[in-house]
Amino acid sequence: MSRPREFDYDKVLHQLMLxxxxxGYKGTSLADLVAVSNLKKQSLYGAYGDKxxxxxxxxxxxxxQAMTSIQELLNQExxxxxTLELWKINLLEPSDDTCPKGCFIVNMALELGTEDAEASVEIDALFKDSEKLLEEVIIRGQQAGEITSHFPASLIAKNLATTQHGIRVLNKTSSSQEEIRAILDYSIDSIRAVPR
Structure with missing residues (x-):
């Protein structure tokens, strides 16, 4: 019979994620993981596997966690x-300032490219899922006459998602909030339905 864990698995995994x-993946050492988890190497690997x-x-x-937050954000209005104004505010003023800058998934996409097949599955899934949620917002806006129907909702959503990922990169650079706000304002203004 195995011994019960003497630590909070999810809480430690969250710290390891941070x-x-x-x-970064390559910049994180085993010593870093052992230190942040307060577990011995054998216990760490026993609970989570290798690095x-x-x-x-x-x-x-x-x-x-990201998809839950995005879904909650996009379903408030x-x-x-x-809804897109809330999306813009969230990109300009991330709610959790305890996290490192940028998006973890975008950071890893930049670091690893396609060299890690398993990581690519998670990265692609987040990109596709966030596009799908944005597409639902766009369809809602097209049906209400708020958003242009000159382009398919899927294309508009892909464009907004690409902008979102780009903003996550810009947040790690010296780009000003004014520049980022202007990009987001343009992204929203360019898809508004033209009054007839």
């Missing part, structure tokens, strides 16, 4: 345009 987020398996678990945790 370490990968801050240092790569742990990393994939951290990516998956982030994806689930019936108006698509008001």
């Amino acid at each position: 370490t990968f987020w801050e240092k 790569h398996a742990l990393f994939i678990k951290a990516l998956r945790l982030y994806r689930m 019936p108006s698509a345009l008001r």
Whole structure:
């Protein structure tokens, strides 16, 4: 019979995720993971697997948390345009200032490219899921006459999602909030329905 864990699995995994987020996959050492988890190497590997398996678990945790937050954000308002204003504010003023800069998934996409097949699955899933949620907002806006129907909702959503990922990169650079706000304002203004 195995001994019960003497630590909070999810809480430790969250701390490990933050370490990968801050240092990157390649920049995170086993010593870093042992230090942040307060576990011995054997216990760490026993609970989460090796460094790569742990990393994939951290990516998956982030994806689930991010999608829950995005879904909650995009379902607060019936108006698509008001929803996109909330989306803009969230990108300009991230609600959690305890996290490292940028988006963990976008950071890992930039670091790893397509060289890690398992990580690519998590990265692609977050990109596709966020596009799908934005597409639902766009469809709602097109049906209400708030958003242009000159382009398919899927294309508009892909464009907004690409802008979102780009903003996450800009947030890590010296780009000013004014520049980022102007990009987001343009992204929203350019899809407004033209009054007849």
